[in-house]
Amino acid sequence: MSDDLLVACGLRKAYGSRVAVQEVSLVLRPGEVLGLLGPNGAGKSTTVGIISGLTVPDAGSVTLSGGVTLASDPMAYKRRIGLVPQDIALYEDLPARMNVELFGALYGLAPDVLKRRAAEVLAMVGLADRARDKPATFSGGMKRRLNIACALVHDPDILLLDEPTAGVDPHSRNAIFDNLEALKRAGKALVYTTHYMEEAERLADHLVIVDHGRVVASGTQAQLFARLPAVQRLRVEIDGEPDEVALQGLPDVTRSGQRLEIAVADVGHDTSALLAALAQRGVAVRGLATARATLEDVFLALTGRQLRD
Numbered sequence: 001m002s003d004d005l006l007v008a009c010g011l012r013k014a015y016g017s018r019v020a021v022q023e024v025s026l027v028l029r030p031g032e033v034l035g036l037l038g039p040n041g042a043g044k045s046t047t048v049g050i051i052s053g054l055t056v057p058d059a060g061s062v063t064l065s066g067g068v069t070l071a072s073d074p075m076a077y078k079r080r081i082g083l084v085p086q087d088i089a090l091y092e093d094l095p096a097r098m099n100v101e102l103f104g105a106l107y108g109l110a111p112d113v114l115k116r117r118a119a120e121v122l123a124m125v126g127l128a129d130r131a132r133d134k135p136a137t138f139s140g141g142m143k144r145r146l147n148i149a150c151a152l153v154h155d156p157d158i159l160l161l162d163e164p165t166a167g168v169d170p171h172s173r174n175a176i177f178d179n180l181e182a183l184k185r186a187g188k189a190l191v192y193t194t195h196y197m198e199e200a201e202r203l204a205d206h207l208v209i210v211d212h213g214r215v216v217a218s219g220t221q222a223q224l225f226a227r228l229p230a231v232q233r234l235r236v237e238i239d240g241e242p243d244e245v246a247l248q249g250l251p252d253v254t255r256s257g258q259r260l261e262i263a264v265a266d267v268g269h270d271t272s273a274l275l276a277a278l279a280q281r282g283v284a285v286r287g288l289a290t291a292r293a294t295l296e297d298v299f300l301a302l303t304g305r306q307l308r309d
């Protein structure tokens, strides 16, 4: 569609006999956060590498709005994309501001623009007061934020973030999320790769779930949750060890030790029906909690495996 910002189609990349990515297609719309979710080794970094122009695909294409491709206009393509790589890429012994300016210079920004933009992006990531300090003196989270500033200096439409919270403490993780939410409000489009489903749930409008190099599902969160038999689960702690016969006939129950997990469509109605059924079977209940399904459950339902080991 003409208002798509980025369309990746049929991406494939193999390293020798190992196929890292195959038939990966995705669409990014203006102002959208696209979460690229999958376990380690699923092909997320390779996909982001191809989109950024750093990795050459064996097949497939990436086209930006206006028909811009890396082949048709490399500079225009690169000016519109910012990359925050998984491995922090900074000059540890140069002041933070100089790091940002060096990245900007790569895009040919004029010196006055460079100075203004460096100050703007450092303020944006909350590092204005540390502009003269060297990254060598920064925490892991501050380095991540400086990396984000470097990726934003040339004011790209699209920001690619490859696991930007890896190795970051919870406080810095929240600061990074605040930055990303502000960027989203400012109309930037983000591709956010992670294997933390709770991060994807918090930030992403649209999700592409990858596994073994392939897209296994994509859609909004609501669309993905709709693929589960039920979005709510009941957790029931029971007393003793009821025999399996007592539990027979209860709908969709998973049992581990003294905990039962039951998918329910309507918590209000189904809880009382379930408690009545358990009482009738002589099963004593010690505790009860409800839990909403997560993207982890979606991944499990799609692949039969956990997202994280």
Ligand SMILES: Nc1ncnc2c1ncn2[C@@H]1O[C@H](COP(=O)(O)OP(=O)(O)OP(=O)(O)O)[C@@H](O)[C@H]1O
Pocket: 015, 018, 019, 020, 021, 038, 039, 040, 041, 042, 043, 044, 045, 046, 047, 086, 195
């Ligand atoms: N340069 C490379 N040479 C050889 N194999 C590679 C290379 N880059 C990636 N791979 C392989 O391709 C597959 C996909 O890797 P990729 O880094 O894209 O996954 P990922 O989803 O980003 O995982 P992670 O979360 O661990 O970074 C893996 O099996 C990986 O070992």
